[in-house]
Amino acid sequence: MAPEPQPTILDPGPHCGVDIKVRHVIIRYETESGEPRSWVGCPACDAIVDPKANAQ
Numbered sequence: 437m438a439p440e441p442q443p444t445i446l447d448p449g450p451h452c453g454v455d456i457k458v459r460h461v462i463i464r465y466e467t468e469s470g471e472p473r474s475w476v477g478c479p480a481c482d483a484i485v486d487p488k489a490n491a492q
């Protein structure tokens with residue numbers, strides 16, 4: 437029973453067909469439960485993206 441890998445700071449994934457990297461992070465924050473999350477700036481459309489929010 438292997439533990440699932442926990443994303444630590446961010447796990448952006450692609451957006452607009454672009455792989456968003458750590459260098460695109462604008463803001464890092466924690467949820468009320470202490471989960472680290474981040475907002476990143478999409479280099480393709482200049483939108484601010486919360487990847488984990490998009491994943492829901």
Ligand SMILES: [Zn+2]
Binds near residue numbers: 451483
């Ligand atoms: Zn975009």
